[in-house]
Amino acid sequence: MRAPGSELPIVLEDVRYGVPGVMILDGISLTLMSGAPTVLVGPNGSGKTTLIRLAMGLIEPESGRITWGGIPHTAPQRRAIVFQRPVMLRRSAAANIEYALARAGTARSEWGPRTGELLALVGLAGLGERAARRLSGGEQQRLALARALARDPEVLFLDEPTASLDPAATKAVEDVIRAVVARGIKVVLSTHDLGEARRLAGEIVLLHRGRVIECTPAEQFFAEPKTEAGRQFVAGELLL
């Protein structure tokens, strides 16, 4: 059943996370509010994926504090995530969505209509009976989006959702993301693709070497970055 309270804002206070010998995130303080998409940008290894996993609640910080709607340690009730390489359950496309609906506590009588609606939303109507693992990469990514949306999330995390997709598949996924945003769902997305960040972001969080370098409205970030790292990123220079 649904948790009654909102899971937003998600507040990270001085969060640190590392593995032996490497500090991946070092003193991250960030607030994710409802509204336009927040896009995490930065080079590979900057900590984008780890930050998303922390904010989703899949891993615990070594130190610092994370709260969801003011509450720490809450299981993901109205949070959903699409991983960079989503894993399809060994079932049909429709059954993948039905599985998520069941886990979210949706009444069985609603599974059929909701599955049809979600498949249509992501442009996979007619492919419901196809084995999920036999879909193309782009189709699997859109099915993963539909499966995440089956949880009726308040916030949706997308970890480099278009990495390794061709332009047509990327456009299809971005169209779905815009439709999701239009439904009032908070989207937090990571990418190292400058163009994608420009197309989708309402707010930019620039990560570099495990730290937040800039957190600013997208328009301002692209017009007038405040830091040298931000300027390099916007200019398309290699940010090492």
Added chain:
Amino acid sequence: MQQLAAVPTLETRALSGDATALELVFSADPRLMSIVILSILVSCSAVALAALIGLPLGALIALTRFPGREGVIVLLNALMGLPPVVVGLAVYLLLSRSGPLGSWGILFTPKAMIIAQAILVTPIIAALARQTIEDLWTEYRDELAAMNVGPLGRIATLLWDARFSLVTTLLAGFGRAAAEVGAVIIVGGNIEGFTRTMTTAIALETSKGDLPLALGLGMVLIAIVVVVNALAWTARRAGERYAG
């Protein structure tokens, strides 16, 4: 009183030397059929019982971390090689009149044979299922955590999604049960028409020198194993086409 003519059975014909192994296979001798049916029932029941225990056990070990887990896995793998005669002896001692379960009164019945075979097959199913499910769990862990799936839901999901791979596990268990002779001969007693299975009959007829009957039963046994595997393989391929 009219004397009923004696119907030559498979055994009498074999004993008289007028039946070849192939004739025995294709004849519908009721005694042969009863042996075949009992063998299939005992082995399938044992595999079903072992699956009920072994599949959740394998999944539980795959998904949990506890002190001594590695030792449990090594032990489970080692138990796959349990000597059937030792299992037969242990079950015999348990079920014999003076044994702790003697009051059940099932020694020298098919039930005792099912129990013995299930004990032999359970470690095979649990050990192979653990490996299969652990591999799938590595793949599914993040997705299931993100969907807030609880421990029982995880086990159910992994068992269901690994079902096509687990068919092979069950076939391994069935192969062990169907080929087993040491345990069932001890706890079943090889009683004609009651606890005589194909393997125990083969052992008996060979010792008696009745090679046509032993060979005929051997052919039937191999044919059953081949047919079961073929059916399972076909079902697996069809399922994979649908579910991926």
